[in-house]
Amino acid sequence: MLIVSAPLAHADAIVVLSGAAAFEERNTLAAEFYRQGRASKIILTNDNQRSGWSSADQRNPFVYERAITLLRNSGIPADAVEVVPQSISSTRDEALVLRRYAESRGLKSVLVVTSAYHSRRALWTLRRTFADSGITIGLEGVPPGLQSPSPAAWWLNRRGWQMVPAEYVKMIYYWLRY
Numbered sequence: 001m002l003i004v005s006a007p008l009a010h011a012d013a014i015v016v017l018s019g020a021a022a023f024e025e026r027n028t029l030a031a032e033f034y035r036q037g038r039a040s041k042i043i044l045t046n047d048n049q050r051s052g053w054s055s056a057d058q059r060n061p062f063v064y065e066r067a068i069t070l071l072r073n074s075g076i077p078a079d080a081v082e083v084v085p086q087s088i089s090s091t092r093d094e095a096l097v098l099r100r101y102a103e104s105r106g107l108k109s110v111l112v113v114t115s116a117y118h119s120r121r122a123l124w125t126l127r128r129t130f131a132d133s134g135i136t137i138g139l140e141g142v143p144p145g146l147q148s149p150s151p152a153a154w155w156l157n158r159r160g161w162q163m164v165p166a167e168y169v170k171m172i173y174y175w176l177r178y
Helices: 020-035 063-073 091-104 116-129 158-177
Strands: 013-016 042-046 081-087 109-115 136-142
Touching: 013 020, 020 042, 020 063, 020 109, 020 136, 042 063, 042 091, 063 081, 081 091, 091 116, 091 158, 109 116, 116 136, 116 158
Parallel strands: 013 042, 013 109, 042 081, 109 136
Antiparallel strands: none
């Protein structure tokens, strides 16, 4: 029930939602979509989270900085990647900030990339937030099994127990609150 998609063959930009635990899988899929020509820009949101130690940088870089490095190492040109400067703290926050950003840039469509288990709540939130904007929202979740457990066996995995029940709780909260 948590996994949905809203395919969009082409968009003005690909947006990668923040999520420190899943930044690698999300940005890898965004890079693949970019190489397929589905958009000419990749936009990253900033959850203001730091990642693990980087020997190359001699510091703990922000997750979005790691994402930029991953995208560059995947062959994405530097000028094709933008970071939304405002930091966010929730999916709703992210949707609101993203709407303002998209409107200020004149975007007419965005293809959002997130984790599969986050896809239903993310799509619901984005559709509500962008409802009267004239901006088309597409969404693709990273197939489970990369950094997240498969739907058939999530309950056999510790990470699955961290992700799936928590997502149901968040989804109910969002439906009641927003």
